[in-house]
Amino acid sequence: MTEARDRLAAAQAELLRALLADGPIPSGFDEKRIVAERRALLAKRRGVVAMLGPEVAGDLGDRFRPLFDEYAVAHPRAAGSRMREDAAAFAQWARDRGELTPLQPQRKHWWRRTR
Amino acid sequence: MVAEEGTELLPKLGVGIGWRSEIDLTVERLPGVDFVEVVAENIHIGHLPESVALLRERGVPILPHAVSLSLGGAEEVDAQRVRHLAEVAEALDAPLVSDHVCFVRAGGLDSGHLMPVPRTRDALAVLVANVKAAQQDLPVPLALENVAALLEWPDGELTEGQFLAELVSQTDCYLLVDVANLYANARNLGTDPDRFLDEIPLERLAYVHVAGGVEHGELYHDTHAHAVRQEVLDLLDELCSRVAPPGVLLERDDNYPSDTEIATELAAIRAVVEKHQ
Numbered sequence: 001m002t003e004a005r006d007r008l009a010a011a012q013a014e015l016l017r018a019l020l021a022d023g024p025i026p027s028g029f030d031e032k033r034i035v036a037e038r039r040a041l042l043a044k045r046r047g048v049v050a051m052l053g054p055e056v057a058g059d060l061g062d063r064f065r066p067l068f069d070e071y072a073v074a075h076p077r078a079a080g081s082r083m084r085e086d087a088a089a090f091a092q093w094a095r096d097r098g099e100l101t102p103l104q105p106q107r108k109h110w111w112r113r114t115r
Numbered sequence: 116m117v118a119e120e121g122t123e124l125l126p127k128l129g130v131g132i133g134w135r136s137e138i139d140l141t142v143e144r145l146p147g148v149d150f151v152e153v154v155a156e157n158i159h160i161g162h163l164p165e166s167v168a169l170l171r172e173r174g175v176p177i178l179p180h181a182v183s184l185s186l187g188g189a190e191e192v193d194a195q196r197v198r199h200l201a202e203v204a205e206a207l208d209a210p211l212v213s214d215h216v217c218f219v220r221a222g223g224l225d226s227g228h229l230m231p232v233p234r235t236r237d238a239l240a241v242l243v244a245n246v247k248a249a250q251q252d253l254p255v256p257l258a259l260e261n262v263a264a265l266l267e268w269p270d271g272e273l274t275e276g277q278f279l280a281e282l283v284s285q286t287d288c289y290l291l292v293d294v295a296n297l298y299a300n301a302r303n304l305g306t307d308p309d310r311f312l313d314e315i316p317l318e319r320l321a322y323v324h325v326a327g328g329v330e331h332g333e334l335y336h337d338t339h340a341h342a343v344r345q346e347v348l349d350l351l352d353e354l355c356s357r358v359a360p361p362g363v364l365l366e367r368d369d370n371y372p373s374d375t376e377i378a379t380e381l382a383a384i385r386a387v388v389e390k391h392q
Contacts, residue, residue, distance in 0.1 A: 004237040004241055006189075009190070009222070011268075012189055012232075013221045013224070016222055016226055016230075017222060017224070029267075029269060034266060036266070037265045040228075044228060047369075078223060078224065078225065083227075
């Protein structure tokens, strides 16, 4: 069983690297399908991040998609991470590159003090 | 719901819909919703959404559907994720729970999706061990669902139907057959749906999923965000001609249509089921 797990672990890791981190296409897979799956996974992740951070996607407008796609391949999601963390990390990444206005310290309005 | 391992009688569920917070009111007021499913990972014990609590008060069965156990993954099952699913099942007094025949994580990465497993003896052995480990910590039977795939692993040793049949015979799990996923695999991978239905143990069918999708180029994408296709209903029809499924559930996860459209899809599903009764 340990050997079966090890072989499977290597094969699954190789496939996910190919799909998520632009790794080499594992032998035996149809290249066109790997490309299609890459796109599908990226679109799903982009959609969730846009849903969780609509203001970031809105601020970036047309730049959201190319920027997110660049970020995503360079930062594949770590196992156990949450989508909210992904959305926050992308926003920070975009801010660090000067693509988004830096966060302003929140001003305290009188009507918020009671919250 | 009695006793001996693998012989539990599953309840008759009827026609249902996946409960999502975006359509909570729709689900509450739609006529003819016999049961619902909730995504287990979205449920926080002790903070049940009001709408879920209301359905529970009405006596509508609520089935936790998990998406993150990664039972087909090479790693040992994450006990914490199984525990959460068990707690959700208990909180909802659910008759059974489900997840998928897939892997989600590998090599430290999370795909964010239900990835197909290679249909090899190796992968089957690992899946069986993981499923047995999960079953030990679950208070109710576990049903496992066939996924939709865009790509095929090389060197498969079993058909998808044979793979699922082996899984059932070695773990006594139930099957959740998604006819939209079966349609997707027929379109994208050339799976033979008739052979699939011939090969799986239909007596272990817990319930059926139906969903919509869309074509992009030569591929069919199982989006859960588009209308259910007639071809998918035809597959449900084919399945119902072989066995009376205990339940059939519509999944809609995005791009929500009007209540009327959802009701029409549910009615179409019910018509197929009732045609065979």
